[in-house]
Amino acid sequence: MTKTLDLVAIGEPLIEFNQRGAGARDYLFGYGGDTSNCVIAASRLGARAAYISRVGDDGFGRALMALWASEGVQTQGVTIQPGAATGLYFVSHGPQGHEFEYRRAGSAASQMDSRDVPESLVAAAKWLHCSGISQAISTSACDAVLQAVALARKNGTLVSYDLNFRPRLWPAPRALALARQTLQDCELFFPSVDEVELLTGLTDPADIVKWSHDAGAKTVILKLGARGCLVSTGPELTRLPAMAVQAVDATGAGDCFAGACLRWLAAGSDAVQAARHANVAAALSTRGFGAVDPLPRRAEVEACIKAQGVEPDRRS
Numbered sequence: 001m002t003k004t005l006d007l008v009a010i011g012e013p014l015i016e017f018n019q020r021g022a023g024a025r026d027y028l029f030g031y032g033g034d035t036s037n038c039v040i041a042a043s044r045l046g047a048r049a050a051y052i053s054r055v056g057d058d059g060f061g062r063a064l065m066a067l068w069a070s071e072g073v074q075t076q077g078v079t080i081q082p083g084a085a086t087g088l089y090f091v092s093h094g095p096q097g098h099e100f101e102y103r104r105a106g107s108a109a110s111q112m113d114s115r116d117v118p119e120s121l122v123a124a125a126k127w128l129h130c131s132g133i134s135q136a137i138s139t140s141a142c143d144a145v146l147q148a149v150a151l152a153r154k155n156g157t158l159v160s161y162d163l164n165f166r167p168r169l170w171p172a173p174r175a176l177a178l179a180r181q182t183l184q185d186c187e188l189f190f191p192s193v194d195e196v197e198l199l200t201g202l203t204d205p206a207d208i209v210k211w212s213h214d215a216g217a218k219t220v221i222l223k224l225g226a227r228g229c230l231v232s233t234g235p236e237l238t239r240l241p242a243m244a245v246q247a248v249d250a251t252g253a254g255d256c257f258a259g260a261c262l263r264w265l266a267a268g269s270d271a272v273q274a275a276r277h278a279n280v281a282a283a284l285s286t287r288g289f290g291a292v293d294p295l296p297r298r299a300e301v302e303a304c305i306k307a308q309g310v311e312p313d314r315r316s
């Protein structure tokens with residue numbers, strides 16, 4: 001099938017209230033939800049992206065629909081569900097970084113099920129992106145993700161999986177079991193050291209990379225926070241340093257990383273080139289409050305890559 005989309009993601013979008021710094025009493029209205037952040041990041045960087053989810057038939061759901069329209073993200077896979085609410089979360093900032101508090105139980109997206117996944121949309125995309133959060137929000141949403149992965153495999157769509165383990169959403173043993181199952185079909189895996197440690201006890205980056213490949217991931221991009229990332233294709237391991245910026249809020253930086261990576265992979269970059277661009281995009285996304293507002297545009301990423309003495313990959 002002709003691939004008319006670079007990526008489609010499945011998961012839960014959220015309305016975000018983001019504290020304007022530690023101790024502040026005012027919260028900035030914005031948008032979040034890891035997989036939604038990912039498709040918006042990719043679209044801002046030039047990708048053709050679509051989303052699969054449900055939102056409530058409420059003001060927040062309409063605000064999200066308007067957001068995707070303004071960001072160029074296709075929404076034929078998003079259902080507006082009467083009688084259900086759109087989920088939301090609060091971000092607060094303290095000495096340990098940011099913390100999330102959710103109000104999402106029973107949300108429209110958590111009522112998604114496997115019938116929400118349009119095969120034609122998954123088949124039209126080069127990549128399907130999903131995450132541990134998409135699987136954690138409910139068993140029916142988890143079924144929808146597994147259905148999307150099966151349809152991706154059937155239709156030659158590559159699967160990208162961000163572990164995004166959120167202990168507040170589900171127990172570690174279930175998260176680990178689902179991660180293992182999903183990794184069997186996974187082309188590209190985005191874990192972070194802290195998350196894998198919580199699930200498996202492993203702490204050494206080399207051990208985590210090996211664990212990920214052994215579980216089935218073809219390419220592993222291990223996020224090391226301020227220390228950058230490790231890109232492993234199995235035979236080759238490359239370390240890329242992070243770009244230093246004045247960071248105020250890292251909410252959604254990992255989602256921006258995934259979106260940027262998929263955007264450049266879809267354009268034909270190899271994993272190291274894609275991760276180099278993604279490292280820059282993710283760093284830039286931490287300069288303002290909110291998961292979505294500070295997401296960078298392609299020209300800014302290319303200028304930073306150039307400033308590093310590397311020729312940016314300008315393919316669309």
Ligand code: KDG
Pocket residue numbers: 014031032033034035037089100133166251252253254255291
């Ligand atoms: O990666 C940032 C996301 O975690 C944030 O936007 C909220 O999706 C979210 C979640 O479930 O934590």
